[in-house]
Amino acid sequence: MVDASRTFPESWRKRTTRTELLIWAGWLALVALFVFCWQVMTQDTIWMFVADAPSQAADIGSRMVPPRWAYLPDLMAPLWDTINIATLGTLLAVIMAVPVAFLAARNTTPSVRFVRPVAMLVIVASRSINALIWALLLVAIIGPGVPAGIVAIALRSIGFVAKLLYEAIEEIDAQQVEAVTATGASTAQVIDYAIVPQILPAFAGICVFRWDINIRESAVLGLVGAGGLGLKLQDSLNILAWPQVTVIFVLILLTVLVSEWVSARVRHAII
Amino acid sequence: MTAAAGTARAVWRRPPLIRNPRLRWAIYGGSLVYLVLAFASVDVNWTRVYEGLDRGLRFVEGFLVPDFVSRWGDIAQGMQESLTMTVTATVVGIMVSVPIGIGAARNIAPLPIYLACRGIIALSRSFQEIIIAILFVAMFGFGPFAGFLTLSFATIGFLAKLLAEDIEDIDEAQAEAIRSTGAGWWQVVNYGIQPQVMPRLIGLSLYRLDINFRESSVIGIVGAGGIGATLNTAMDRYEYDSAAAILILIIVIVMLAEYGSSIIRQRVQ
Numbered sequence: 001m002v003d004a005s006r007t008f009p010e011s012w013r014k015r016t017t018r019t020e021l022l023i024w025a026g027w028l029a030l031v032a033l034f035v036f037c038w039q040v041m042t043q044d045t046i047w048m049f050v051a052d053a054p055s056q057a058a059d060i061g062s063r064m065v066p067p068r069w070a071y072l073p074d075l076m077a078p079l080w081d082t083i084n085i086a087t088l089g090t091l092l093a094v095i096m097a098v099p100v101a102f103l104a105a106r107n108t109t110p111s112v113r114f115v116r117p118v119a120m121l122v123i124v125a126s127r128s129i130n131a132l133i134w135a136l137l138l139v140a141i142i143g144p145g146v147p148a149g150i151v152a153i154a155l156r157s158i159g160f161v162a163k164l165l166y167e168a169i170e171e172i173d174a175q176q177v178e179a180v181t182a183t184g185a186s187t188a189q190v191i192d193y194a195i196v197p198q199i200l201p202a203f204a205g206i207c208v209f210r211w212d213i214n215i216r217e218s219a220v221l222g223l224v225g226a227g228g229l230g231l232k233l234q235d236s237l238n239i240l241a242w243p244q245v246t247v248i249f250v251l252i253l254l255t256v257l258v259s260e261w262v263s264a265r266v267r268h269a270i271i
Numbered sequence: 272m273t274a275a276a277g278t279a280r281a282v283w284r285r286p287p288l289i290r291n292p293r294l295r296w297a298i299y300g301g302s303l304v305y306l307v308l309a310f311a312s313v314d315v316n317w318t319r320v321y322e323g324l325d326r327g328l329r330f331v332e333g334f335l336v337p338d339f340v341s342r343w344g345d346i347a348q349g350m351q352e353s354l355t356m357t358v359t360a361t362v363v364g365i366m367v368s369v370p371i372g373i374g375a376a377r378n379i380a381p382l383p384i385y386l387a388c389r390g391i392i393a394l395s396r397s398f399q400e401i402i403i404a405i406l407f408v409a410m411f412g413f414g415p416f417a418g419f420l421t422l423s424f425a426t427i428g429f430l431a432k433l434l435a436e437d438i439e440d441i442d443e444a445q446a447e448a449i450r451s452t453g454a455g456w457w458q459v460v461n462y463g464i465q466p467q468v469m470p471r472l473i474g475l476s477l478y479r480l481d482i483n484f485r486e487s488s489v490i491g492i493v494g495a496g497g498i499g500a501t502l503n504t505a506m507d508r509y510e511y512d513s514a515a516a517i518l519i520l521i522i523v524i525v526m527l528a529e530y531g532s533s534i535i536r537q538r539v540q
Contacts, residue, residue: 034362037355041415049412056410084309128525129518130489132401133499136506137514141327143319150313193285200288220401224492237405253397 060242067250068243075232075251081146082228082255085221086214089153094207097158101165107177108169108195119162126159131217135226149226153214161210168202169195205267212263219252229255330511337519338512342505346517349501352415353487356497360419360487361480364426369472371427372434373460379438388431395428404490415496422483422490429482433475434468441467473539477532484528488521 015023102108104119135152142148172195180194222230229252236244289295339346374380374388400421407417407424441464449463491499498517505514 030362034359037358040351041355041359041419045414045416046412050416053410060406060409080312084313087305088309088313124526124529125522128485128522130485132489132492133502133518136492136503137330140506140509141323141330143316143323145316146313147315147320197285204288216399220399223401249398249402252402256397 063240063242064246066243067246068241069247071244071247072251075229075248078222078227078229078232079251079255081149082218082230083215085146085149085153085218085226085228086211086259089150089218090157090207090211090214092150092154093157093161093210096154097161097165100158100162101169102191104162104166105169107172107174108191119166123159123162123166126155126157127163128159129156131156131214131221132224135221136224139225144225144227146227149218149221149228152221152226153218156217157210157214160213161206164206165199165203168199168206172198201270204270208263208266208270212259215259216256219255326509326511330515333511333513333515334519336512337516338510339516342501342510342513342516345501345504346498346513346520349491349498349517350520352418353484353491353497353499356415356418356422356487357480357484360422361426361476361483363419364423364479364483365430365476367423368427368429368431368434372431373438375431375435376438378441378443379456379460379464388435392428392432392435395424396432400425400486400490401493404495405493408494413494413496418487418490418495418497421495422486425486426479426483430475430479434472437468437471438464470539474532474536477535481525481528481532485521485525 100119100122103110103115104123106112106116109116109119131152134155135148138148138152138155142151176198177190177194180190185193218228218230220230220233222228222232223234225231229248233245233248236242236248287295289298371388371391374384375392377385380388403424404417404421407420411417411420445467446459446463449459454462487497488499488502491497491501492503494500498521502514502517505511505517
């Protein structure tokens with residue numbers, strides 16, 4: 001039933017004038033916010049330095065080549081440390097994240113009202129603080145070196161692993177759980193036989209994915225004293241040894257590429 | 272039938288994750304050897320850890336009683352730098368990554384442009400923000416401007432890659448329909464592709480805003496401005512209560528941003 005007295009516009013328009021004005025006002029607000037932030041941010045910027053940047057870049061570039069390849073043997077021990085930080089850190093994180101994930105998933109948590117919010121808080125706190133900041137704290141607490149790096153990586157990864165894992169647990173097929181429960185299985189047996197087999201592929205994928213990210217992160221943790229390649233990077237930057245910095249960059253790049261390739265292969269094989 | 276039943280195993284055993292037994296045992300053995308070697312090479316200085324426990328305790332105390340007041344001037348300054356850096360870098364990053372993302376989609380870009388754009392994305396993705404920040408600080412001097420450039424550059428790798436993949440996954444029929452009306456390349460992008468990828472682009476942009484704020488709290492450690500510099504100073508001065516206050520602020524802002532962006536995403540999608 002179309003109201004005959006209603007007048008229709010001459011041409012088709014997607015939106016009414018009112019929504020168009022609102023969208024326009026939204027864009028205007030965004031632009032205003034951007035300009036305001038830009039003003040605040042650049043009030044202390046020394047534009048002379050910015051204008052000078054191309055020549056600085058050319059200068060650094062000319063110092064960075066040729067790379068000092070003789071430095072490469074010195075980097076093998078830090079590279080081993082970096083890989084250990086990432087791997088052991090991921091391992092430690094997984095051990096701690098599994099219980100957190102089971103406490104955070106709606107279908108396995110003992111109490112949605114009390115336990116779940118605590119688990120969620122652990123996840124958010126762990127996720128919002130970068131590994132470098134964790135490392136900064138841990139270097140102060142347990143001293144510089146590889147252990148601080150391992151714990152920093154672990155604390156950062158708990159949130160990531162637990163978040164993806166609890167989402168996987170919430171998506172499982174409830175019928176299998178019901179079938180195992182119907183045989184008279186205890187809670188532990190239900191988890192072991194009905195839930196774990198369903199989330200195992202996702203779990204393995206998450207672990208390898210996080211390991212790949214951790215290799216990247218552990219390469220720079222040494223900047224705050226937590227061991228690995230970053231330590232050598234900091235040393236070289238402090239003495240302005242740019243040819244060594246180039247070698248370190250190339251090594252980090254290669255490590256990242258290899259870890260990405262490994263992680264992609266493993267995930268492809270599992271999923 | 273009875274013979275078959277006789278040879279079958281009496282007790283059911285679950286199938287292993289890796290079916291090939293040789294590969295399985297090789298992986299188990301390799302992992303064991305690696306773990307032994309790795310643990311052997313990590314030396315923990317237990318006396319240092321024991322001495323540090325005292326500091327750890329003071330840090331926990333700081334978290335329970337954070338001190339927002341005595342360094343409020345520095346904290347406010349750092350937060351202001353971090354927030355403005357995040358907003359400007361996200362906006363500029365999006366503006367740059369949209370054309371690069373379109374160029375990196377194989378179904379609408381010619382091969383030379385595709386390769387160039389993919390190259391830019393790979394370059395931006397392969398290095399950590401903090402390494403890029405070191406280089407930009409060396410070039411542009413200390414302060415939030417270097418941080419702004421770092422975050423913008425990092426945004427390109429993230430957003431352009433996901434946008435390109437999204438464009439490659441679109442429903443080709445809609446683009447074909449627009450093309451069959453005689454539309455040019457711009458019109459196909461504007462009417463056939465943009466409406467399909469817009470909701471996800473908005474979602475990704477909000478997500479990146481989140482990530483940029485988190486990263487802005489780190490790159491200050493190497494001198495690129497923001498709350499990270501304040502945090503680093505607080506740690507160097509052993510003022511754990513101020514450091515705890517900064518960490519709590521970061522967590523609260525990240526939570527607020529996540530909550531806000533989830534609401535906006537629900538309304539858009």
